[in-house]
Amino acid sequence: MDFLTDWLTGWLKDLLIDGIMGNLGGLFDNVNASVGDVAAQVGTTPAAWNAGVFSLIQQLSETVILPIAGMVLTFVATYELIQMLLEKNNMHEVDVANIYKWMFKTAIAILILSNTFNIVMAVFDVSQSVISSASGLIQGSTDISADMLANLETTLEGMGVGELLGLFMQSILIQVCMFALNIIIFVIVYGRMLEIYLMTSLAPIPVATLSNRELGSMGQNYIKSLFAVGFQGLLILVCVTIYAVLVQGIATSGDPIGAVWGAMGYTVLLCFMLFKTGSIAKSIFGAH
Known part of the structure; x- marks a missing residue:
């Protein structure tokens, strides 16, 4: 009878250990996959992320928004010319040099406005290049090998059936948390790319105000926001x-209970920080 009890206990322990290691191993594999997927997604340029959406945004920006921005630039340039003339004793004193300066400034503004889409894409190309370089350094240091889990499995083999059963239930909870984490990562990463497309579509309007000192804060804040979203x-x-x-x-600590609840705490912390990345990036670049 004792032999049968020992056999059942051993069989149940092996079953629970396999289940726990499967859940934790799946967790660690999921973490590695998430790092690789995030690196691939945030390191992709808007043009490469979705060619169809990119083409739509480009057409919208250049055919619908750009003419409106041209009207804005016309107003800004005219307003600046009137201000410049009124500053000189209500047009009684006209400085020809200032007229040439205004013409040159307006020509540069027109050139920038006509190439707004390319300039915006250049900003994101710079940020994506930095991200791609960083991802190449990062991914190699986060892999969790099978050897790292061996110590954890050894610790599990020394635990009783009751402890293993409780730990197995907790490991299932971690799997649910990882599923929620993947959804949050998906929302934030894809939401960032959609934000990039939306900002790109309206780019000509704020860029049209850059040439004016009084109205230029709109364009300056837009440029800051571009860098903030890019480096987010x-x-x-x-x-x-x-x-x-x-x-x-x-994974290398060898403490299964600590592994379960540590992973839970880190997961909650990651979710919180992912939502903060946008505001942190804007504060760094001074965008609002």
């Missing part, structure tokens, strides 16, 4: 990578 991808990648490194430490 780097912050997202850094957050996910820090999470992966922390989880890697859990």
